[in-house]
Amino acid sequence: MENSTQKSLGVLIGGVHTYFPKELIRGISKEAEKESVNIFYFLGMQTKVFLKQALGEESNAFYDYQFNTIYDYCRIAGVKGVIINYGTIGTYFKDGNSTAFARRYNNLPVVFLTDRVDLPNCYSIISDNYQGLHTAVEHLIEEHRCRKILFVKGPEGNTDAHERFQGYLDAMSAHGLRVEPKMIAPGDYSEFIDANVERLLDENPDADAIAFANDEMAFSGCRVCKRRGLRVGKDIFITGYDNSELSLRTDPPLTTVLQDGRSMGKLAVQNMLRILDGEEVPFCRYPTRLVVRESCGCKGKKPKEEEKNYFNEEGAAEEIQRLRHEIAEKQQEFIDFQRNSWLIPLMVRELNETVDDERGFCLRIMDAMKTLGVPNSYLFLLDLPINYNGEDEWVCPDNLRLAAYCRKEQTYAYSLLERPLVTEENGIAHMTDDGEIHQFMVYLLFSGERQYGLLVCDVPVKDLSFYYVVSLQIGFALHNYELNKIEALHRQQMFQDMERIREKNRELDMKSAYDQLTGLLNLRGFMDRANKLCEEGESRKAHLLYGDLDHLKEINDTWGHAEGNFAIRSCADILKSCIRGSDMIARIGGDEFSCLVFSEKEGFENILKNRIVEACKQFNETSGKPYYVEISVGIKTFQMECYEDLHLATISADQDLYEAKKTRKKSIKKKNNEL
Structure with a gap:
């Protein structure tokens, strides 16, 4: 751009x-x-x-x-x-x-x-709201002898509305006319205030006139009066404010106050350009003029001198031309809107x-x-x-x-x-x-x-x-x-989630029973198989071994995790070499192993411990590693009939392992001449 x-x-x-x-x-x-x-x-x-x-x-x-x-x-x-x-x-x-x-x-x-x-x-430009409304109310009082004039206000907090209301109050006060709260109704400058006007008339059935803070609310007032059988301009007088394009087309035409919005908009642009050119611009109170028509009862009456000045031949022609232009514009606007709709x-x-x-x-x-x-x-x-x-x-x-x-x-x-x-x-x-x-x-x-x-x-x-x-x-x-x-993202996410779940299930199926590093059963696989053996209901003498690779942390910290993984796999191989293929062995934690061995031989737990010690010795003599792979072992011999027996044996084997770990080497580093 x-x-x-x-x-x-x-x-x-x-x-x-x-x-x-x-x-x-x-x-x-x-x-x-x-x-x-x-x-x-x-x-x-x-x-x-x-x-x-x-x-x-x-x-x-x-x-x-x-x-x-x-x-x-x-x-x-x-x-x-x-x-x-x-x-x-x-x-x-x-x-x-x-x-x-x-x-x-x-x-x-x-x-x-x-x-x-x-x-x-x-810099401000504001209509002479006060004088405009004051003039309209004064016209009702002086020309038509109105004594009870009601008022419909504009929105709260609006400067125009406040000034117009004050113009009404002061005009009434100047003629010694009392204004009671019930004579005032709220408004919002829209044409949809029928209910407000209804309440106002209900509370003031003897009203002579209603002054509205703008024309659109006055249109609502004319509509309500017509429904109630009140003849506007005869039974009750109505005035508005703005001189909108419809004010001349109401029945009867609406007496209103002209504030020239087009001229004010034009002046706003002119003033802004002057300001941008560095000129000083004063505050402007834009003048207003009363436009007398039949809704205030003026039919057949001669206008006052100031109204004559406005409604001279030239002014009347200009006003008629403006209104004709607005009506033609409205008609074209309706046609265009209908077409575009x-x-x-x-x-x-x-x-x-x-x-x-x-x-x-x-x-x-x-x-x-x-x-x-x-x-x-x-x-x-x-x-x-x-x-x-x-x-x-x-x-x-x-x-x-x-x-x-x-x-x-x-x-x-x-x-x-x-x-x-x-x-x-x-x-x-x-x-x-x-x-x-x-x-x-x-x-x-x-x-x-x-x-x-x-x-x-x-x-x-x-x-x-x-x-x-x-x-x-x-x-x-x-x-x-x-x-x-x-929704599309959710569908895509759901598809991806389902695919991940399927892949995860496939992985879990692979991992559910076996440990990937050692190829042994994992804890879940070990417990599932042990539980199945218990469900067979056959009482058997069993030996539950808990083994722990000594000083895995020292191996990881000194030689790295690859060596730690090697030591874990070696530990698994050592334990597998010490039991039969029909026995169960599992890696149940990072450096922890469990074996379930069935043997009726007396003193088998000691035999098994000695096998493991000997197997570790042989491995360390030939491994070429700068560290020992050694296993602390706890074994519990028990009669296995049900799962509770296995659970109790687990507690005892774990305690036995804890005692065994107290006697392990303080370090598994080999001396140079041991490599």
């Missing part, structure tokens, strides 16, 4: 399912394209508000906390500066502290939208087919993106997927690598050992640089608690929701591929 010589900016933004963040994105994108700046949008695509409506409050099927991690990947993106729309991010953190969040990126210039942070290198099942089937190697699987993902019409996309994967449960402390992984890309519809995937590592010096912006200007959407790839990496793709703003669905499908496919790979 080429080294980036162009300016690249990161944008951290959440709640992109709602109107205002999309407007910010449109403004940022348009200005960035004009100024030839690359943009990387790190998207928080929280869906709990939608799933809550379908699955209920208690559903656990949410993994939105994963999106709280995507913002940290911006720190290794290699961008020159960061634009942060904290108002749509902080509400999803357990501890929504904008200053602490800003410190994460304090090594770069930061422009904060919808929140104010007093830190070096941080047919491709998703095909893509899922293709991705979930078995692929033998990971490189081939990554190529399939890139081919799928190309099929969807994405000319440039990049797949970044972690060396190993990580588990994150949302409770433990999050640590951004340092092993993210570029796995594959589709550039100008040409696909390529790296082998596992070739994948470039993403670092602060060689970041995502460097690896995606092709000399052209792009607006990249960055999606987190995860499945449940399992996190795999990032999908970076150059797609239009209108399609970001669709590619969120695509990114989820890719996350599922990565999870299935991982499971298939684990």
Whole structure:
């Protein structure tokens, strides 16, 4: 990949399912394209508000906390500066502290939208939320004589929401109107707050109006009022905030407050470029304007002077043109989404087919993106997927690598050992640089608690929701591929284990009865055969010998283990020469031997000991070794009828051997003239 010589900016933004963040994105994108700046949008695509409506409050099927991690990947993106729309991010953190969040990126210039942070290198643009809501409530009081105005707040910890709430409280207070706790309802800026509005109306049946902290919640309020038989704009008045594209299409059209998200996004890029050029940029409180429509009861009423200024001929034409453009864009977005939705099942089937190697699987993902019409996309994967449960402390992984890309519809995937590592010096912006200007959407790839990496793709703003669905499908496919790979490894491991077990059994069959070094029976073979003799039930006079090669350690330490093995084999040969072939002899330990000899001869134990002493003497005279091979011996004579007899004899023979070892030589080294 080429080294980036162009300016690249990161944008951290959440709640992109709602109107205002999309407007910010449109403004940022348009200005960035004009100024030839690359943009990387790190998207928080929280869906709990939608799933809550379908699955209920208690559903656990949410993994939105994963999106709280995507913002940290911006720190290794290699961008020159960061634009942060904290108002749509902080509400999803357990501890929504904008200053602490800003410190994460304090090594770069930061422009904060919808929140104010007093830190070096941080610059803020925030809507005049207070004045906007204050004006809306004042309009209801002064123009429509409303006395009991209810309020639906935005998320806790959100600066915009706090300022709008304060604007409501102060407007009510300025007119001497009392606000009781039951007149306030919580909200989350989503359209799915019907239950909250129902409770608010149940507790305040005499309400004149409801002011909502944004338009999407106001849509919910209109829906609830319609179900209850309340005529909006007549029986009850409703105001919103944002002037979203649907506010003019509600029935009746929604009175709302215009905060120009596109212009704020445009200003954020302009300010960032000024900062990068070394200029000073002041804090900006962006102005808002009340847009009066029929939901507040203004049908047929003449607008106030300031509203006339906004709704002059030129302003009205501009507003109509903007709304027409937004409606056409929405219609095209729906058509494109419907068309692309047919491709998703095909893509899922293709991705979930078995692929033998990971490189081939990554190529399939890139081919799928190309099929969807994405000319440039990049797949970044972690060396190993990580588990994150949302409770433990999050640590951004340092092993993210570029796995594959589709550039100008040409696909390529790296082998596992070739994948470039993403670092602060060689970041995502460097690896995606092709000399052209792009607006990249960055999606987190995860499945449940399992996190795999990032999908970076150059797609239009209108399609970001669709590619969120695509990114989820890719996350599922990565999870299935991982499971298939684990299953294949388990099968291979199981096959290897079974083969090892079979080989081990073959070895055990060979080793179960005989000692490999001496060719004698081993302990197991000796005991099995002795037990069989006992099972025959015949009483016989037996002599159990325990023998121990003297000073094996000295031989090993002085002349090496090869000589030690020679001495063990020699000891075995000596003992075999002293008994009959029908008798039993075994090596039962490293230097320990056992013989079971049957003889009715009186004093046989002494005869056997003398044979062994003589055999050792003859061996040492002719061995040519610098050491003696000598054997300490303990023998127990007993009447063998059952296994218990053998066991007791074993104890006695072992004790006899212990006594015999006390009289062995202190060293088995031969003198020079004895060789």
